[in-house]
Amino acid sequence: QVGLVESGGGLVQAGGSLRLSCAASGRTFSISAMGWFRQAPGKEREFVGTISWSGSRTYYADSVKGRFTISRDNAKNTVWLQMNSLKPEDTAVYYCVARNGDTVTTATLYDYWGQGTQVTVSS
Numbered sequence: 001q002v003g004l005v006e007s008g009g010g011l012v013q014a015g016g017s018l019r020l021s022c023a024a025s026g027r028t029f030s031i032s033a034m035g036w037f038r039q040a041p042g043k044e045r046e047f048v049g050t051i052s053w054s055g056s057r058t059y060y061a062d063s064v065k066g067r068f069t070i071s072r073d074n075a076k077n078t079v080w081l082q083m084n085s086l087k088p089e090d091t092a093v094y095y096c097v098a099r100n101g102d103t104v105t106t107a108t109l110y111d112y113w114g115q116g117t118q119v120t121v122s123s
Contacts, residue, residue: 048060
């Protein structure tokens, strides 16, 4: 099993920045692609971005492209989501995900999920 723990969420004003962290533990050798999803109240879960094991490939939702950046350090079993130019519509619970396979954008294909961290962007 793999455990994922997110941190770094909070309240920020529109236009501000936050950096989320996700620490993986357990059988981390079994995971390759990692990523982030988010879910706002009353809305469907939404893909945010994903990164390959090597970090050479990243993919983002159009809604965050150019504002969010995913990075990882395999030696630390950690992935980050740098969020800049935040907007009120970015308000959601952000979930870290991991899978034993290549990068995908479909939530059901991720094997492991964190508990989530709340991000609130005020206008």
